[in-house]
Amino acid sequence: MSFVEKRKRMRILFIGDVMGNSGQNMIEEYLPKLKRKFHPQATIVNAENATRGRGINEKVYKKILSLGADVITMGNHVWDNPEINEFIGSAKKMVRPANLPAGKVPGVGYTIMQINQQKLAVINMQGRVFMTPSDDPFAVATNLVEKLKKETDFIFVDFHAETTSEKQAFAWFFDGQVSAVVGTHTHVQTNDARVLPQGTAFLADVGMTGPYDGIIGMRRENVIERFLNQMPTRFEVDESGRQTLSGCLIDLTDDGTAKKIQTIQINADHPFED
Structure with a gap:
């Protein structure tokens, strides 16, 4: 394989829901x-x-970037810390759910990274079952993916x-159209990492x-x-x-499809190995 062929491939490291100071500490260390x-x-x-377990402020946003994150994704707690309204408009490396009411909220639902000769689109979407109201993620993502495919085949959701x-x-709906769909929100890593038949890497939840x-x-x-008293x-x-760290590693081929996805856990039962 030539150097040019190697360069076309892409590896993505995704770390799941950072929770409070404890999560920040794990990011800083690992x-x-x-x-x-x-x-x-x-x-x-x-x-x-x-x-503090609810939203993010500018200081923590900048800290996580300084520790090595290229893009920060959010979710249904995006507005829980009111301070976010003061900086999300200029937070170019943060994406909130793209299917929040269009034109009604600040921030962006996707971003595009330039990686050598390639571009990676990172999309944040929010589900609707047992969640706060949002627009149809299937419809919003369909339009967004169609737009992004004109610019890159590397699309992470x-x-x-x-x-x-x-x-x-x-x-399954977007199998073959995006490189990876990785779930967040439930904070428990699932044991179903796989590459779907048309080349989309999938993990129901990356964990916390x-x-x-x-x-x-x-x-x-x-x-x-x-649970005991319902109060x-x-x-x-x-x-x-x-403390624990949960994540996954995704290897993409030169056409944007996934070759492999593997989970990562670092905690007392799964010590980090160099």
Whole structure:
């Protein structure tokens, strides 16, 4: 294989929902190590919970970029930290769900990275089942993919959704049209990483980066209490226990289809290996 042929291929590292200070700590410690180990051409981080478990502020946005992220994706908690309204308009490396009401909210739903001789489009979409209202992700993505295919075959989608069935349906619908559909939001990494028949890499949920001994990142005592008595309970990020990092690595061929997808976990039960 010639140097030119090698250069056309692309490797993407995607890190799942960064949760609070705990998640930021894991990014700070392990993202540089992961990049040295795997040499990705693009590093994407979902950070919609990065600031105290709800939304993101400008300081944390810039911090995650400084630690090695090329693009930051968001989700249904994008507006939870009011400070985002002060900087999202100038946050060129942040994408919020593209199917939020068109023309009614600030920010962008996709971005395009220049990587050597190639371009990578990164799209953020939000599901509708058991989620806050949004426009039809299938229809919005269809129009967006048609537009982006005129510019690049390398298209990555962070599909932020609650149900596995909606994520699977979205991936199968766009099989062969996009390079990868990777789910976020549920904070639990699924064991279904695969390349679909027409070449789209799929993982229902990449998992969470943050507290390892909480319940989807929150202090487990509070969550258990809610299940026991059904009373309103304040959920707080578990910042005192052990920590975890969840992600995936995707190898793309020169036509934008996926060759391989593998999951990544770093925690007490899955120690990092150089």
